[in-house]
Amino acid sequence: MLVLTAIAVVRMRSLFAIAMLSGVFSLLSALLFVTLDAVDVAFTEAAVGAGISTVLVLGTLALTSRYEKPTNRSPALPLFVVIVTGAALIYGTLDMPNFGSPDAPAQTHVGPDYLEGSVHEIDIPNVVTSILASYRGYDTLGETAVVFTAGIGVLLLISGLSGRRRRDDEEESEET
């Protein structure tokens, strides 16, 4: 299903349909995360990927044109790059431990300490929250700073520009 949606996104020309299909893609990957027992991630994916980013893409779409421009360039080079990258990624997964394997590095490093310690050190049932906010509090502070920076960046790029233009217009109207 994921692959089918991705192919449909690539083949289509109508940007509106593509925006909708990317929402569908996010929802399907959220289902995939649920199957992998990563409920928190699935939650985020469904809310951000399927909800907000679809709205933002539609908002952007209103500022541009409705259809993608057809290109005359040959798809050979991009296709080659994609195939090489895909092959490298698949080659990388060959060395990965099996899903749920008990001796995977993720299960043997600090994971067990967190799982055992969380009950009496933090005393909250959702281990994801205790790891996110307490054990790895620095990382989450960094993530929040990233969100903050992203917001400031968008504001500077979009609102800042329009503000300056408005000021320019005012100056021009004052001059004339």
Add this chain to the structure above:
Amino acid sequence: MRHHLILRVITKLLVGAIMLFAFYVQFHGDFSPGGGFQAGVIMAVAFILYGLVFSLHDVQQVFPPWLVHKLIALGVLLYAGTGVVSMFLGYGFLDYGAFTPDHPAHGQHYGIFAVELGVGITVTAVMVAIYYAFASRPPRLSDEEW
């Protein structure tokens, strides 16, 4: 926008429920999936939905842009401030045991509550700010072209 009666009525009903759900995700994140990031996004969705169905002007009266811009910084400040307070109490940065030294687990609860609130505020404000930034530009496509 005077048309779309059904959309407007349903939105008015749903906005409250969405916000309530956001608070549930925010403050019940210790016990069930969820936390600041998800709650922030859901809270932002409530405002964005209101803005989509009614108008940007209406939602900006409820949640003015200057407040959004302040809240972006306030969330990060709340998060980092929690760490600084625990430092002043003689513990490490972001060591929540500082808040109740005789029962560290309770301090963890308070600390996690504060930092998740900070995350939630920042994420809500950033999402709404990005939406305002896009929506406040004059669209090049008219409604008929859709």
